[in-house]
Amino acid sequence: MFERIFHLLVKEFLELKRDKSARFRLLIPPIIQMVLFGYAATFEVFNVATVVLDQDQTQESRALVADFVHSSRFKLVAVAKDRRQVQDAVESSTAQLGIVVPPGFAELLRKGQSAPLQVLVDGTNSNTALIALGYAGQISGNFGQGYAQDLAQRTGRALGHPLVSVNLQERYWYNPNLNSRWFFVPGVVGTLTLITIVNLTAFAIVREREVGTLEQILVTPIRPIEFIIGKTLPFFLIGLLEVSIVAAVGMIWFQVPFKGNPLVLLLGTCLFLISVLAIGLLISTLCKTQQQAFASNFFVLNPMFILSGFSFPISSMPAVLQWFTYIDPLRYFLVIIRSTYLKGVGLDILWPQMTALAILGMGLYTLAVLRFHKSLD
Amino acid sequence: MEAPVAAAIQVSGLEKRFGAVVAVAGLSFAVAPGEIFGLVGPDGAGKTTTMRMLASVMRPDVGSIVIDGIDVLASPEQAKQHISYMPQRFGLYDDLTVEENIRFYADLFEVPRTVWQSRAAAMLDAADMTPFRKRLAGQLSGGMKQKLGLTCSLVHTPRVLLLDEPTTGVDPLSRREFWQILYSLRSEGVAMLISTAYLDEAERCDRVAMLHDGAMMYCDTPAKLKEQMPGVMLEVVTDDPRRAHDVVLGLSGVRGALLVGNGIHVHVDRRDCCAQIAVALQAEGIAATDIDAVEPTIEDLFVALLEQKKTGASK
CATH class of the missing domain: 3.40.50.300 (P-loop containing nucleotide triphosphate hydrolases)
Incomplete structure (x- = not known):
């Protein structure tokens, strides 16, 4: 039995050695995607296109606008002459944010009163809008405080009403600079592995079916289970290689620290790969051609990606969708890979995820083997 | 056996x-x-x-x-x-x-x-x-x-x-x-x-x-299988095989006819049915470029045997 599996394994790698495009698909797209994700996938907000309408035209109003422009968060793209122009700029998407300083702004400030400042935000991308608004609040708040202190010094008056305040001491653990790259890069390792290995496995088996070698192999004394193991084992090894390469790119190129024990990640990866191979195998039993396999991959991989918590927090999903996330192996692997990377935790913490992956992997693999048997008739 | x-x-x-x-x-x-x-x-x-x-x-x-x-x-x-x-x-x-x-x-x-x-x-x-x-x-x-x-x-x-x-x-x-x-x-x-x-x-x-x-x-x-099919197979090359097919079926001495790629195969009793077929087709205005005896194909044999079986059963 092991000899036949070994022969199948040798054959598979020989084919891979000959197939230049397969080798290319295996290495280059994951690396490119890793680099793209590393640079492009970020929650941070910089250089929000901003249009300014200063109806006050005073030293104070100009100072406030300067505070906005000099922060790296906002970028002045236009100076409006009236409200109409502000509206146009936002509507035509030349600006995402409009700042309107109303007339009499400085006068109120000088009297020691609070002055209104209008900020118009394009809320189409709600996430960016909220974050930009937060920065706008911060900048105007700082400006107000600074002005009040300055005014108090100059006039010798006491600061308005001294307020009791709670002083927030912020400490961000594991990712002290809130670098979203640190969050994304380990996640990308998991996602890319899922996509690449499911595709390779499904295609490799469907191709045997399409070309007729599957039937030819099955008239030899090989047992279906031997075929399945011989056919998935190469992609298991390739999957491990893939994780190592992509993870290395993340660590070396993007300087994402790896704090945990590599062996814990290795165990998690092995368990994850069992599920991934089973999904590829399942897809292959449902498809007769490689084209069908390609189409079904979309149906399966996209929901898995969305439900994994890769970028959308699972806790914010409706309850029904949250249930579905429990059968998504990527969900568990993302926890494992992010925790080993950034938190450096071990099996004492990650055992629930490991157990879930093991159960899911066994279940999916058994299902795939049963389906495969059935699909032969 | x-x-x-x-x-x-x-x-x-x-x-x-x-x-x-x-x-x-x-x-x-x-x-x-x-x-x-x-x-x-x-x-x-x-x-x-x-x-x-x-x-x-x-x-x-x-x-x-x-x-x-x-x-x-x-x-x-x-x-x-x-x-x-x-x-x-x-x-x-x-x-x-x-x-x-x-x-x-x-x-x-x-x-x-x-x-x-x-x-x-x-x-x-x-x-x-x-x-x-x-x-x-x-x-x-x-x-x-x-x-x-x-x-x-x-x-x-x-x-x-x-x-x-x-x-x-x-x-x-x-x-x-x-x-x-x-x-x-x-x-x-x-x-x-x-x-x-x-x-x-x-x-x-x-x-x-x-x-x-x-x-x-x-x-x-x-050899025995071919003996099951007595008579001769003629190939008629024509541009209008459908009509030719209907015409020859009405002739005496014709056991059966089958549409093939470039005309029809006609299963007849004797080789000299050739002339009779040529005349009949000409009378109907169907141009037949060639009529000759050919080796029967599997399909001919199959159709002939199936036909024989049917008529044998009805007798």
Whole structure:
């Protein structure tokens, strides 16, 4: 039995050695995607296109606008002459944010009163809008405080009403600079592995079916289970290689620290790969051609990606969708890979995820083997 | 037929349904070692289904298959050691060389290295393929691919060889070489079951079975089978085969007619019906460029036998 599996394994790698495009698909797209994700996938907000309408035209109003422009968060793209122009700029998407300083702004400030400042935000991308608004609040708040202190010094008056305040001491653990790259890069390792290995496995088996070698192999004394193991084992090894390469790119190129024990990640990866191979195998039993396999991959991989918590927090999903996330192996692997990377935790913490992956992997693999048997008739 | 030696293939009461469609309906036959047994019949007659069940890639609903004394349904893995199945398109790995393909199949059958190497060398030599040993299978011609397929399927010295239309789309020269290999296997005592769409190939078989709707219509030597069809087959080349078909059917001495690629095949009692047909077609204004006697095809034979059976039953 092991000899036949070994022969199948040798054959598979020989084919891979000959197939230049397969080798290319295996290495280059994951690396490119890793680099793209590393640079492009970020929650941070910089250089929000901003249009300014200063109806006050005073030293104070100009100072406030300067505070906005000099922060790296906002970028002045236009100076409006009236409200109409502000509206146009936002509507035509030349600006995402409009700042309107109303007339009499400085006068109120000088009297020691609070002055209104209008900020118009394009809320189409709600996430960016909220974050930009937060920065706008911060900048105007700082400006107000600074002005009040300055005014108090100059006039010798006491600061308005001294307020009791709670002083927030912020400490961000594991990712002290809130670098979203640190969050994304380990996640990308998991996602890319899922996509690449499911595709390779499904295609490799469907191709045997399409070309007729599957039937030819099955008239030899090989047992279906031997075929399945011989056919998935190469992609298991390739999957491990893939994780190592992509993870290395993340660590070396993007300087994402790896704090945990590599062996814990290795165990998690092995368990994850069992599920991934089973999904590829399942897809292959449902498809007769490689084209069908390609189409079904979309149906399966996209929901898995969305439900994994890769970028959308699972806790914010409706309850029904949250249930579905429990059968998504990527969900568990993302926890494992992010925790080993950034938190450096071990099996004492990650055992629930490991157990879930093991159960899911066994279940999916058994299902795939049963389906495969059935699909032969 | 009581054969002195045990049959290499013994099939009895074989049945297979796909939903409401009956693909094979109670098929029974036996093939002796060193016998080439032909299966002929139109598409959908159940030839491939029968082959697949014998190769144990498909389970029959009813019936039994015994190959070389082994019950295929009870112990398929054991039986597979002695069987070789070669479908219309043998599954080769295009990215592997000729030698690597042979080696892979030899490995799956766990044939010792020295054994398969000498065997493969001899077979490649016999098939004129020795210079192509290192060529990728994907770059071979259709005929060479089939010969490589045959080599792969013979590398484990099977006792029973199942060939499903192995020479369809293969050039005549390769076909001849292919049959040379089959003949030498016959002398080694290998039992062969071959399905074919060519009458000349059916005639090379020791016995031929005609399948219709999954059941056996006739089973005899090719010579006896042809005797079943008395008379002569004429080919009428015409641009209007449909009308010509209707016209000739009304003539006396015409047993039947069949539309073919470039005209019609007319089954007549005597050769001199030629003139009568020519006159009749001319009277109807149908241009016939050529009318001549031809060798009947499998299809002609099949239609003639089916016709005979129908009229025989109604009598």
